[in-house]
Amino acid sequence: MASSEVVQYNTPWRRAISIGIGVFLFVYLLWTTLPFFIMFVSSFKDLLEAFKLPAVGHWAGVVVFFDFTPTIKHYLNLFVDLSFSTYLINSIIASAGSAVISITFGAMCAYSLSRFEFRGKKDLFFWIISTRMAPVVAVMVPLYAIFRGAGLVGTLPGLILAYTTFNLPFAVWILKGFFDNVPYAIEEAQMCDGGTRYQAFWSILPLIAPGMGAFMVLCILFAWNDFLFASIIGSGGAKTLPVATRELVQPQNIQWGSIMAAGVVTTIPMMFLGFLIRRYLITGLTMGAVRE
Amino acid sequence: MLPAIAVLACITIYPFLWLIWMSLHKVDIGGAGDVWNNFKNWSRLANDAKFKQGWWLLLKYSAMCMFAEVGLGILLAVILNRSRWEKLLVTIFLMPMMMAPIVAGLVWYYLYNSTFGWYHWLLQSAGILGEKTILADTGTAMLGIVIVDVWQWTPLIILIVLAGLKRVPSDQLEANMVDGAGEIRNFFQITLPNLYPFLLIAILLRFMDNFRFIDAILVLTGGGPADSTKILPTYLFDVSFKFFKLGRGAAIAVTLLIVTIVLGLILVKVFENPASKINNQEVA
Numbered sequence: 001m002a003s004s005e006v007v008q009y010n011t012p013w014r015r016a017i018s019i020g021i022g023v024f025l026f027v028y029l030l031w032t033t034l035p036f037f038i039m040f041v042s043s044f045k046d047l048l049e050a051f052k053l054p055a056v057g058h059w060a061g062v063v064v065f066f067d068f069t070p071t072i073k074h075y076l077n078l079f080v081d082l083s084f085s086t087y088l089i090n091s092i093i094a095s096a097g098s099a100v101i102s103i104t105f106g107a108m109c110a111y112s113l114s115r116f117e118f119r120g121k122k123d124l125f126f127w128i129i130s131t132r133m134a135p136v137v138a139v140m141v142p143l144y145a146i147f148r149g150a151g152l153v154g155t156l157p158g159l160i161l162a163y164t165t166f167n168l169p170f171a172v173w174i175l176k177g178f179f180d181n182v183p184y185a186i187e188e189a190q191m192c193d194g195g196t197r198y199q200a201f202w203s204i205l206p207l208i209a210p211g212m213g214a215f216m217v218l219c220i221l222f223a224w225n226d227f228l229f230a231s232i233i234g235s236g237g238a239k240t241l242p243v244a245t246r247e248l249v250q251p252q253n254i255q256w257g258s259i260m261a262a263g264v265v266t267t268i269p270m271m272f273l274g275f276l277i278r279r280y281l282i283t284g285l286t287m288g289a290v291r292e
Numbered sequence: 293m294l295p296a297i298a299v300l301a302c303i304t305i306y307p308f309l310w311l312i313w314m315s316l317h318k319v320d321i322g323g324a325g326d327v328w329n330n331f332k333n334w335s336r337l338a339n340d341a342k343f344k345q346g347w348w349l350l351l352k353y354s355a356m357c358m359f360a361e362v363g364l365g366i367l368l369a370v371i372l373n374r375s376r377w378e379k380l381l382v383t384i385f386l387m388p389m390m391m392a393p394i395v396a397g398l399v400w401y402y403l404y405n406s407t408f409g410w411y412h413w414l415l416q417s418a419g420i421l422g423e424k425t426i427l428a429d430t431g432t433a434m435l436g437i438v439i440v441d442v443w444q445w446t447p448l449i450i451l452i453v454l455a456g457l458k459r460v461p462s463d464q465l466e467a468n469m470v471d472g473a474g475e476i477r478n479f480f481q482i483t484l485p486n487l488y489p490f491l492l493i494a495i496l497l498r499f500m501d502n503f504r505f506i507d508a509i510l511v512l513t514g515g516g517p518a519d520s521t522k523i524l525p526t527y528l529f530d531v532s533f534k535f536f537k538l539g540r541g542a543a544i545a546v547t548l549l550i551v552t553i554v555l556g557l558i559l560v561k562v563f564e565n566p567a568s569k570i571n572n573q574e575v576a
Contacts, residue, residue, distance in 0.1 A: 021371055024367075024371070025368075025371065025375070025381065028364075028368060028385070029381070029384065029385075031443070032384065032385055032387060032388060032443070032447075033384065033387070035388075035396075035399050035400065035403060035443070036387060036391075038399070038402075038403065038410060039399045039402075042402070050408065051407070051408040052408075053407075053408050053409075053410070053413050054413065056413065056416045056417050057416075057417045057419075058417070059417065065410070125560075126556070126557070126560055127305075129556060129559075129560065130552070130553055130556045133500050133504070133552055133555070133556050134504075134549060134552060135503045135504050135525055135545075135548050135549070135552060136504055136505075137506065137525050137528050137529050137532070137545070137548075138311070138525075138528065138544075138545035138546075138548045138549050138552075139307045139308070139311070139545070139549075140532070140533075141311075141314070141532055141538055141541060141542065141545075142306070142307035142308075142310040142311055142314070143307050145310070146306065146307065221390065224392070225391075225392035225393065225394075226392075227392065227393065227394040227507040228506075228507065232533075241392075242392045242394045242395065242507075245394065245395060245398065246394055246398070246511065249398070249511070256402060259398055259402070260399070260402070262395075263391075263395040263398060263399055266392055266395050267390065267391050267392070267395055270390045270391070270392070271387060271390045271391075273390075274386060274387075274389070274390040275383060275386075278383065278386070281386070281451065282451045282452065282455055285389075285448055285451070285497075286452060286493060286494075286497060287497070287559075289493045289497075289559075289562075290451075290452050290455045290456070290490060290493060291455065
């Protein structure tokens with residue numbers, strides 16, 4: 001590191017660059033956070049206040065953004081007048097349910113894929129990942145027909161199953177990577193002592209438990225944020241938050257305050273969960289291709 | 293483990309076969325039964341201008357997104373990699389990814405609005421936009437949806453590139469420095485080539501997601517104005533769920549699926565390639 005210290009003289013050129021970098025970071029920071037900020041603040045504004053905008057080119061007029069009396073009437077509207085509490089519970093049940101199922105079966109699947117050799121394993125593998133990548137719009141029609149045939153349209157179990165179609169392949173794929181990293185010797189020792197394959201499986205489970213937890217959270221996130229499945233498979237009896245939020249957009253009367261409030265309700269839990277599993281995020285989002 | 297695979301098979305392979313079946317028939321949702329129609333769905337695709345335009349717009353949309361996201365992503369990752377506040381800033385930058393795409397679409401729709409949208413006001417005040425409305429003008433609507441995608445998904449590229457940067461072998465960098473390379477030459481000669489596999493994965497993933505997620509576009513423009521943002525998945529959505537031409541929709545869906553499968557094969561190849569060193573667990 002000594003060499004780099006030698007190079008670090010403080011020329012004006014270097015200082016200009018570092019100031020430029022600072023400004024750039026600040027602008028990007030604003031660009032990232034501003035929509036969140038506006039969404040959050042607007043959800044506490046009365047309709048007329050939310051529509052106030054300074055004249056074009058009148059930069060000092062930005063202060064009207066902060067000129068309002070906070071109101072929680074949009075939140076009351078969502079949870080008292082509309083049944084957003086039901087949609088919230090639907091969202092929680094559907095996403096958590098599919099996450100638990102996906103990770104449970106996914107772990108077993110991944111274990112067998114990781115430990116046993118059999119013919120066609122590569123093909124099976126590719127098929128599993130391809131189901132995760134298939135465009136939802138493309139497979140929606142036949143899926144809808146299947147679900148309708150099974151009487152699952154508009155029910156929470158149906159929605160859980162629908163989310164499992166993309167969460168399970170994800171879980172299998174990503175957990176296999178974790179099992180691959182656990183040395184086989186642990187199970188061998190267990191089985192030499194007379195344990196069954198099943199006991200061996202349980203003995204190594206604690207080793208990948210943190211990963212399983214993190215990916216369960218990621219499964220919840222994928223399912224929670226989904227719109228297309230929920231709007232078509234869940235239509236009717238199993239409305240989730242994103243669908244309910246979308247329905248606030250009426251051709252004649254767009255209830256912007258309520259939409260922003262619903263956006264806040266939908267986004268905040270996921271942001272919290274995202275920060276919680278920050279360390280596993282990149283592995284999960286790149287299907288295990290990149291690790292931190 | 294077998295039941296899981298069996299269930300998965302039912303809800304994945306079966307729809308695919310059904311799609312092919314549907315694409316070869318005239319499908320009637322009234323329930324009159326499917327009628328074989330001699331590849332009519334397919335032959336009509338060949339003359340369907342909107343279908344071709346859909347592919348073209350999908351490619352254009354993806355290319356624009358990718359160009360901006362990868363450029364910004366690399367730049368920010370390089371800066372963040374040296375920053376004292378890397379952890380904090382990355383955490384803040386990640387926020388857009390957690391937002392449901394539909395909510396992101398709605399929020400941006402609000403920001404773009406011509407009577408009360410703050411971003412509309414900002415752009416007009418800065419003299420960039422003139423009298424146009426971003427999403428209602430055929431010239432700027434595409435840019436409008438690209439911006440939302442860039443806002444939401446640049447963080448993913450930052451994360452991937454950051455992970456890649458941490459794995460650039462420092463001995464190569466030092467050797468090159470000894471040879472008299474400055475920081476900029478070092479970046480282009482050593483760092484960038486080491487990042488290629490990471491960038492490839494990032495681009496493939498984003499490309500496939502552009503196929504998969506149309507939530508934000510449905511809210512923002514719905515494919516309009518004058519079909520200027522009707523990328524193929526949105527067109528497919530219209531054909532199947534607005535006009536209920538399920539047979540034609542299926543034919544379009546099959547073309548989409550085939551391209552996705554090819555992309556997936558490439559991704560798996562990259563993933564399994566030991567030379568790419570991506571799976572390397574030992575971080576220097």
